[in-house]
Amino acid sequence: MHILSSIPSPDIQFFDLGPIRVHIYALCILLGIILATWITDVRLTRRGAARGSVLDIILWAVPLGIIGARFYHVFTHSGDYFYESADLLRVFYIWEGGNAIFGSLLGGAVGAWIGCKQTGIRFWSFADALAPAMLVAQAAGRLGNYFNHELFGVPTTLPWGLEIEATNAAFPAGLPEGTLFHPMFLYEIIWNLVGVIIIVALEKKVYLRWGKAFGVYLIWYGIGRSIFETYRLDPSDTFLTIRTNVWAALAAILIGLLIILIQNRRHPGRELSVYVDGAPTVKLEG
Numbered sequence: 001m002h003i004l005s006s007i008p009s010p011d012i013q014f015f016d017l018g019p020i021r022v023h024i025y026a027l028c029i030l031l032g033i034i035l036a037t038w039i040t041d042v043r044l045t046r047r048g049a050a051r052g053s054v055l056d057i058i059l060w061a062v063p064l065g066i067i068g069a070r071f072y073h074v075f076t077h078s079g080d081y082f083y084e085s086a087d088l089l090r091v092f093y094i095w096e097g098g099n100a101i102f103g104s105l106l107g108g109a110v111g112a113w114i115g116c117k118q119t120g121i122r123f124w125s126f127a128d129a130l131a132p133a134m135l136v137a138q139a140a141g142r143l144g145n146y147f148n149h150e151l152f153g154v155p156t157t158l159p160w161g162l163e164i165e166a167t168n169a170a171f172p173a174g175l176p177e178g179t180l181f182h183p184m185f186l187y188e189i190i191w192n193l194v195g196v197i198i199i200v201a202l203e204k205k206v207y208l209r210w211g212k213a214f215g216v217y218l219i220w221y222g223i224g225r226s227i228f229e230t231y232r233l234d235p236s237d238t239f240l241t242i243r244t245n246v247w248a249a250l251a252a253i254l255i256g257l258l259i260i261l262i263q264n265r266r267h268p269g270r271e272l273s274v275y276v277d278g279a280p281t282v283k284l285e286g
Contacts, residue, residue, distance in 0.1 A: 028144030032137035039133035057115030068107020072100040102248040124211035125274035131217040135192040145185040153182030153231035191224040209271040210263040218256030225249035
């Protein structure tokens with residue numbers, strides 16, 4: 001019987017279709033967007049929105065989310081992009097990896113707000129429908145990190161340690177070749193998928209509308225990220241010796257708590273429609 005002794009890194013990061021080079025990381029991001037769109041559409045439709053209306057929102061949310069994700073990463077890893085003789089065009093090379101979820105939340109929120117304004121759907125109704133879908137999309141994105149040989153943590157001797165080639169730019173100097181590392185991408189995938197189960201289960205027990213489901217998402221993701229971030233080896237800007245992503249994760253937790261507390265006070269009743277004008281198009285779920 002074969003016993004797992006380590007997790008090998010994939011031998012393939014891209015493949016060519018004629019003159020076009022397709023990066024698996026990009027395919028994972030695309031898969032996440034597709035899954036999130038489908039899940040959100042199903043959830044929003046069940047709550048009274050016209051089927052497919054989510055497409056009008058993501059046309060704004062996805063591009064601004066990608067832009068926000070990339071630029072947040074660049075400016076929290078400035079040493080990788082802004083130094084003497086650096087190729088500044090690498091700032092736009094998203095296929096190399098490096099897209100920060102906190103940046104995508106900021107950019108995507110702006111895009112979603114614009115899209116919701118145009119469709120007449122309440123921003124918080126959309127956010128609640130999106131909450132578990134975001135975690136699914138993030139899990140798919142983390143799989144892309146695996147194919148890019150990135151997002152690994154401190155060395156470990158655990159049987160699920162990740163194999164990373166010594167030529168990897170993030171491989172710590174002084175460690176022997178063959179050192180195994182914590183597979184942080186895998187930990188986050190598991191954490192995110194567990195979060196999906198928790199949000200869906202809570203919705204059956206507690207009335208999570210008016211942004212409260214999204215608040216739970218921010219708290220859950222923030223807790224996980226604040227822990228996992230401390231194990232990562234890739235360089236990142238710091239503030240008061242703490243990685244900027246840890247500060248962002250703590251901010252996410254705080255914002256999630258504030259959303260739940262404020263919305264509980266402002267909206268103690270049920271959400272009668274996902275539309276601002278109060279006109280549902282289909283029967284609302286019970």
